[in-house]
Amino acid sequence: MAVCERRGLGRGSPAEWGQLLLLLLLSGSCSGRIHRLALTGEKRSDIQLNNFGFYTNGSLEVELSVLRLGLQETEAKFPLVGFSLSRVQSGSVGSYPTRDPHECPLQRNSSNFLVLFLIDTKDLQVQVRKYGEQKQLFISPGLLPDVPSKSGLPKPEPTDPSKVDSGTSTVSKAKTEPVSQVPAGKTSSDGGSVSPQAPSGKDKELVLGLGHLNDSYNFSFHMVVGSRAEEGQYILNFHNCYNSIPGRERPFDLTVMIREKNPEGFLSAAEIPLFKLYLVMSACFLAAGIFWVSVLCRNTYNVFKIHWLMAALAFTKSISLLFHSINYYFINSQGHPIEGLAVMHYITHLLKGALLFITIALIGSGWAFVKYVLSDKEKKIFGIVIPLQVLANVAYIVIESREEGASDYGFWKKILFLVDLICCGAILFPVVWSIRHLQDASGTDGKVAVNLAKLKLFRHYYVMVICYVYFTRIIAILLRVAVPFQWQWLYQLLVEGSTLTFFVLTGYKFQPAGDNPYLQLPQEDEEDVQMEQVMTDSGFREGLSKVNKTASGRELL
Structure with a gap:
């Protein structure tokens, strides 16, 4: 039986916050349908x-x-x-x-x-x-x-x-x-x-x-x-x-x-289907990750580090959903989750959240696809998003491990909502800067066709990120309010379905360059196209000098 007591949170050193995070990870038994609030x-x-x-x-x-x-x-x-x-x-x-x-x-x-x-x-x-x-x-x-x-x-x-x-x-x-x-x-x-x-x-x-x-x-x-x-x-x-x-x-x-x-167990009416839903979605993300790895293995020459980071994100998401599904199974049968499994779910959820926003920001900045150096502005974005994601995951763990009546429950719920909105807005800036740079560079570096293709790609990616945020943060909440109580699990279905669709489309758009028409160079220009140094407001290709083509025809950045 979970016992959750009110605890005051004040300012502390990083070590104290680390201890707090560890304590939160070990307090997962407070989450359940048999509540004890003191x-x-x-x-x-x-x-x-x-x-x-x-x-x-x-x-x-x-x-x-x-x-x-x-x-x-x-x-x-x-x-x-x-x-x-x-x-x-x-x-x-x-x-x-x-x-x-x-x-x-x-x-x-x-x-x-x-x-x-x-x-x-x-x-x-x-x-x-x-x-x-x-x-x-x-x-x-x-x-x-x-x-x-x-x-x-x-x-x-x-x-x-x-x-x-x-x-x-x-x-x-x-x-x-x-x-x-x-x-x-x-x-x-x-x-x-x-x-x-x-x-x-x-x-x-x-x-x-x-x-x-x-x-x-x-x-x-x-x-x-x-x-x-x-x-x-x-x-x-x-x-x-x-x-x-x-x-x-x-x-x-x-x-x-x-x-x-309820007659079927300790889960609320809207939560009864979640065990099967998360299990199915875990299998879908696992299948997507395996397929993505097979694609990478077939195109080893054109694979970048960001591609493997995308694979790690898919597998981490699958494992997180698996532990989430198991937690709901035990909550339904016993009224509370197994503490060890709850801790594993929180750890994988923390890793998944950090990997998701880091991967979106790296892809949006064009890292590995068109450059290997991040500008000062982009580094500042990562310096904001990563700590905020840690804070968001701490807020999520607090919410999951506290009773609704706890004094700090409402505070951490507001923190999670605010931090999530800030992160969703921050990851759009690298995409906008990449689009702006490609627009400026398309008429100055002699590779109009290549830059226009990349510009089209990043514009599509910008629309994809906007739709992902819109569906998972706005449409899903409106759906949850509009549907009857027993159908509120459609909120989770829309969120996970939108996430899977976003992963698949991102993988298709940014697949290894050998199979990606947007990241290929025109064959007729392979022998005589050279890179020119371009200085922009975003610091794109800052500090790089002009380099000749290799014998294989691939452009080196």
Whole structure:
């Protein structure tokens, strides 16, 4: 069971950041569908704990084991602490709309909430208030007793309200015992389990027992989706309205366990196909890499170092997807990944990300194809992209190894998005500089036909990079928001499919020069064409002198 605690991150030396990266690589067990979030000294008023796509007979179990509110007042007429459960039919958007940050969402009736769990610390009870027509959404106290033992996880024992309330203020047994026998939204025959909050006829209320030990509160409940009408993407939030007033925030401690499950396993509805998807895409990238190596072996004379770097990228991508697929398999069966495999996935993902942007930038600069020296501007681009890629991979590892409710989760998610956009923009500059140089050189160095062919090639490559970034960063996100919750795996399909297409087209365009019409010299000009020194703003061929043709007819740079 993963345990993720809030950690503060400050400025440190490179050695400290290296230790942090190693720690993040070893903390992969925090990623899973059995969550345990421990927050200490938390001051946020709203915390998004998790979101999950449920099919029929899917279950959500929540165990609040520690809740310490400190010195906050509990004499309010209305509970100011609790959980909210909402459903989003399509897309992973916010659990509640934009509102006044000083307004408590627990104090208003809202159609955006399906269920509110209002923690009344004064009467030691939890009011379960439902909104709308939820006929087959069953909510009961305690955890589900049946958990497969073959997964290696401890079986949760059902919560006994009488034991939870022992040593605390008196909680009426009539309020807690019959709850598990009455579906949410129904009325008990003895009237003990349902107490209407308002005579609206639609809002129903159950009452659960709240345990109190020393200065800590605890309770547990589970929810079962009983019909197809209740299927959807559910979002669970925790609210502490005592901290919604600026300047009056008081730290609190929270420890909560969340277990989500569908009939097929622990994966969300949108994640169930990902195991097969990543496995198939891994095989596709592996096949592409093997084919590319065979092409290189048949044209050894015309192969450059950049060609082998492209092969290494394809194989690294394949291995990364393979480990990603295996992780999803174990998450589905056990609720969490195998730690060693998760670390291997993070390492290969880090290498893949660095190789991808380095390869794109090198190809865009024309390195090895038309020159062997990088200009000062191009070196600066690499000096920016490589550290940013390391930072982006650190952000990815943090996001994967943290719970959504962790304090630094949102921070690192913003860092990943921002750094990714900067890298995507930075790798376009070498391509633009190459196009500009070829335009200037086409009329000055006596090789108009050759430079026009190369100019056409780099223009095509520029369009390919733009389309790759556009499809994987914009279209894919729009698709994820637009499709129903169970089809959101199409987002990953579009990203991986676009990446594979980009790899294949890049390999075709920049295949070894013997088979590449764009990088060949015209036969009639082979004997008398010479290189001239060209000085441009980008530093293209800077420091190179004029060299005669070799006997083989190949141009030496």
